[in-house]
Amino acid sequence: MRTTFPEEFFFLPLGQIQAKLRAKEFKVKELTEAWTQRLEQRGPQYNALAHSLRKPALKAAKSHDKDFARDRFRSPLHGIPYGAKDLLSYAGHPTEWGAPQYKGQVFKEHARVIAKLEGAGANCIGKLAMVELAGGGGYRFPNASSTGPGLNPWDPTRWAGGSSSGSGAAVAAGLVPFAIGSETWGSILTPAAYCGVTGLRPTYGLVSRSGAMALSWTMDKIGPLGRTAEDCGLVLQVIAGGDSDDPGSAGKSFYYTPEYVRPFSALRLGWSPADLEAVADPAARQAFADATKLFLQMGFQVKEVELPDLPYRTVASTIIGCEMASIFEPLVADGAIQQLVDKNQAAGIIAATSYKATDYLKALRIRRQIQDAMAKLLSTVDVLISPSRPGVASRIDEPLDRATPPNGSAKRGLKDLGAAGNLAGLPALSLPGGFAQNLPLGISLVGRSFEENLLLAIGKQFQAQTNWHQRRPPLPA
Amino acid sequence: MRRRDLASLLLAGLPAPAQTPPPAPSDDLAAARQRVQTASAELARFAVPIALEPATSFKAY
Numbered sequence: 001m002r003t004t005f006p007e008e009f010f011f012l013p014l015g016q017i018q019a020k021l022r023a024k025e026f027k028v029k030e031l032t033e034a035w036t037q038r039l040e041q042r043g044p045q046y047n048a049l050a051h052s053l054r055k056p057a058l059k060a061a062k063s064h065d066k067d068f069a070r071d072r073f074r075s076p077l078h079g080i081p082y083g084a085k086d087l088l089s090y091a092g093h094p095t096e097w098g099a100p101q102y103k104g105q106v107f108k109e110h111a112r113v114i115a116k117l118e119g120a121g122a123n124c125i126g127k128l129a130m131v132e133l134a135g136g137g138g139y140r141f142p143n144a145s146s147t148g149p150g151l152n153p154w155d156p157t158r159w160a161g162g163s164s165s166g167s168g169a170a171v172a173a174g175l176v177p178f179a180i181g182s183e184t185w186g187s188i189l190t191p192a193a194y195c196g197v198t199g200l201r202p203t204y205g206l207v208s209r210s211g212a213m214a215l216s217w218t219m220d221k222i223g224p225l226g227r228t229a230e231d232c233g234l235v236l237q238v239i240a241g242g243d244s245d246d247p248g249s250a251g252k253s254f255y256y257t258p259e260y261v262r263p264f265s266a267l268r269l270g271w272s273p274a275d276l277e278a279v280a281d282p283a284a285r286q287a288f289a290d291a292t293k294l295f296l297q298m299g300f301q302v303k304e305v306e307l308p309d310l311p312y313r314t315v316a317s318t319i320i321g322c323e324m325a326s327i328f329e330p331l332v333a334d335g336a337i338q339q340l341v342d343k344n345q346a347a348g349i350i351a352a353t354s355y356k357a358t359d360y361l362k363a364l365r366i367r368r369q370i371q372d373a374m375a376k377l378l379s380t381v382d383v384l385i386s387p388s389r390p391g392v393a394s395r396i397d398e399p400l401d402r403a404t405p406p407n408g409s410a411k412r413g414l415k416d417l418g419a420a421g422n423l424a425g426l427p428a429l430s431l432p433g434g435f436a437q438n439l440p441l442g443i444s445l446v447g448r449s450f451e452e453n454l455l456l457a458i459g460k461q462f463q464a465q466t467n468w469h470q471r472r473p474p475l476p477a
Numbered sequence: 478m479r480r481r482d483l484a485s486l487l488l489a490g491l492p493a494p495a496q497t498p499p500p501a502p503s504d505d506l507a508a509a510r511q512r513v514q515t516a517s518a519e520l521a522r523f524a525v526p527i528a529l530e531p532a533t534s535f536k537a538y
Contacts, residue, residue, distance in 0.1 A: 138509070204537040218535035250537065314519045321513070344505050351509030355517065362520045364531030371532065425537030449537040 003030045010038065010174030011472055014080055014231045017177060021068060021079045028068060028079040028123070032061040035081040036125045039175040043126065045476045046156065046173060047148040048166040050086040050127040051094050057081065057125045064121055076234045078121030083176035085164050086127040087134060087213040088114055088222075097213045098145045098163075099132040100339045101331060111211025112246070113180055113222055113239045120238045128166030128179055132340055134187060134215045135163040136324040137348030142396045144342030149396045152194060153473035154439050158393040161191030167225045168195035172473055178226040178235055182212060184219045185316055185422045192225050192430040193388035193442025198459065198469060199225045200232040203449045204425025205250030207236070208243035216323040217248065219316070219422055228469055229429060229459030233258065236452060252450060258457035264298050267454075270305035270381035271296075274413030275390075284391045284441055287434030291443050291466075295385055298461060303381055306412050308373045312419035315370065318355065318363040319423075325352035344401070367423050374424040378448045383458065386414040388430040388442030421446045429455040432468035440468065 003026040021028065036054045043049030064079045089095045089107035096102045109115075114124060129147040131139060142149040142159040150165025152158040153173040160169040164181030168191025171179050181188045183201045192199025200223045207222045214220060224235035233256035242251035261267075271292060279285040296302050328349050331337040340346040378384075394400065421428050426446055433443030445455045463469050 138512075204535070218532070248535065311519055311523055314516050317512075318516050318520060321516075343503070344509070347503065347505035347509040348512075350506060351513050354510060354513055359517045359520055361531045362523070362525070365525045365529045366520070366523060367535075368529055368532045369525065425535070 005034050010035070011227065011470070013228045014076060014177055014226070014234055017080060018076055018078065022073065024068070028064040029058065029061040031079065032057050032081055032123055032125060035176065039083065039126050039170065042173060042476055043170060043175055046151040046153055046160065046169040047145070048129050048150065048160070048169040048173070048175065050096060050098070050129045050147055050166065052126050053090065053093060053124050056093070057123050060118070060123050064123065067121070075120035075238060077117065077238055079123065080177055081123045081125040082117065083126045083128040083167065083170050083179040084114055084124055085130050085167050085179070085181050087130055087182055088180060089211040090114055090124060090127060093127070095127065096146065097133055098130040098147065100146050100341065101336050103146065107211065109211060112208040112243055114211070116239050116241070122238070125176065128170050130165060131163035132342065132345065133328065134182065134184060134213065135345065136184065136215045136320055137340070137345035137352070138401065139342040140344040140399050140401050141342060142400065144340070144345055146341060150191070151396065152393050152439070154196060155393070157395055158439060159194065159396050161194035161393060163187040164191045164225065168192055168197060168199070171195065171197040171225050171227065174472065178224055178231055180222060180239070181225050182220060182222045183422070184215050184221070184320060186418050188223050188225060189388045189418065189428060189430040189442065189444055194393035194440065196432045196440025196468065196471065196473070197225050197227065198229055198232055198432065199223070199430045200236060200452065200456070201428040202236060202240065202452060203250070203427045205248050206240050206252060206254060206450065208241070208246040208249055210243055210245040214327050216320040218323065219320060228463055229431065229456045232429070233452070233456040254452060256453065256456065258453050258460055261454045261457040264300050264458070264461070267300050267383065268303055268381040269295065269300035270303050270377070270384045271386065272304060272306055272411065272413035274306070274411035275386045275415060278413065278415055279387065279390050281391050281436055283436035287436050287441050288387050288443065291433035292385065294462065294465060298458070305377060305381060305384065305414070307377070307414055307416055307420055309412065310370050310373060311366065312370060312416040312423065315363045315366050316419040316423055318359055319367065321352035322355045322360040322363070324349060325355065329353065370420060371424045374420055374426060382447065383454060384414060384417060384446045386417045386444055386446070388444040390415070392436050392439035392441060417444070417446055425449060427452045427455060429459050431459050431462055434468060
């Protein structure tokens with residue numbers, strides 16, 4: 001008899017799905033079939049699906065069923081479907097980077113992350129939509145993608161966030177149990193926050209970028225988006241590890257062991273009231289205040305902190321601009337850059353070719369100071385918390401480069417933590433942290449390099465006390 | 478075409494020849510170039526110790 005899966009099944013955490021597989025409640029093939037059908041049907045409604053991988057996924061599912069029949073379990077992800085941002089190559093199938101210029105592009109090999117996941121028995125059922133070329137040129141509208149604007153499952157008139165738009169939307173709508181995204185500057189944390197899912201940006205160098213589109217060699221990171229902090233930890237354990245094919249690889253592994261972190265009472269948590277004052281929407285400000293209060297009540301030693309006065313955003317945009325200009329120089333040279341959907345992004349990439357070598361080197365020198373400053377700050381506290389974004393998802397017709405409303409506080413706070421954390425290569429975890437206007441809000445934890453277990457342990461405890469990560473968006477019309 | 482030549486054509490009642498201005502950069506491109514210049518100027522103003530080397534081989538630490 002064919003198994004039917006109730007709606008709530010598609011929102012279970014990974015551990016519960018695999019427990020059902022091990023209990024032989026259904027076969028991997030049935031699970032894959034159900035999830036693929038859901039992704040194919042609902043993915044296009046959110047512009048979240050770039051390409052279905054139904055055929056290879058069902059073929060792999062048959063092989064996984066043979067393993068399960070013999071009680072051979074490869075990993076906590078064995079038999080679990082997932083989606084991957086279309087920036088990662090999947091052998092023999094299109095990898096189009098969200099850009100019209102790369103329509104029909106096919107690679108012979110899997111990206112290292114996909115090879116690792118497939119080796120652990122996870123099953124890629126689809127390539128997920130993204131902002132064209134991961135948005136490095138600076139796009140004006142959310143429709144900067146060959147698949148259209150990433151629509152938010154909580155309200156399709158709102159943006160899913162970028163550039164891992166499809167990854168955020170697909171996890172939020174229960175179209176995949178987890179997804180792989182990438183972040184250069186905000187591309188995992190933003191869709192995680194806007195879509196109400198958990199997103200982990202690993203330490204720079206922890207996860208191989210081999211087989212992934214490069215936007216900025218010294219800033220690109222690959223990481224998971226999932227339902228819970230625990231799910232992100234289980235995925236990171238599989239995808240982390242050294243890789244000689246990635247010059248940025250740190251050569252380190254990761255084992256998800258949140259139980260071994262120090263007691264919270266021995267940990268120092270840094271935050272800034274100025275971050276809350278900077279939130280314009282009163283409902284969002286109250287929700288962030290409530291979430292922050294919960295963190296402050298978890299037994300940490302609490303300290304108010306502020307980022308040192310350094311040009312974080314200018315340094316980040318210069319480094320990304322210079323590296324991106326070199327990577328996409330052929331598109332500028334032959335004029336193909338003009339095929340990008342968002343003309344502002346095309347202009348940004350062309351203009352970036354005019355940076356001077358001294359600009360790039362100066363930015364890299366200031367980056368050293370920023371790394372030192374962040375290391376110093378993180379010697380006074382163990383973890384920083386701050387809103388992932390200063391409000392809910394923007395409307396899809398709203399320009400993204402509009403002027404930022406004035407900061408309500410004279411203090412710097414941690415509002416540049418996104419740029420600072422990415423420049424220093426620090427790990428970050430965005431957790432669903434409340435709602436405003438019936439839309440999710442995200443709150444971020446940032447820690448020292450390679451201390452993902454600490455962030456995940458705090459995230460796990462936070463999610464044991466809240467249910468925001470368990471809420472489901474309305475069914476599509 | 479010089480201004481005085483155009484004036485003489487108009488006085489003679491002749492149509493002015495089609496003007497083809499050089500292609501101007503789009504507003505988007507001009508704005509993007511301005512952003513690059515602004516960033517460049519901000520970086521130039523920021524003083525760093527002369528001994529500070531760039532993080533050319535970036536590692537998180």
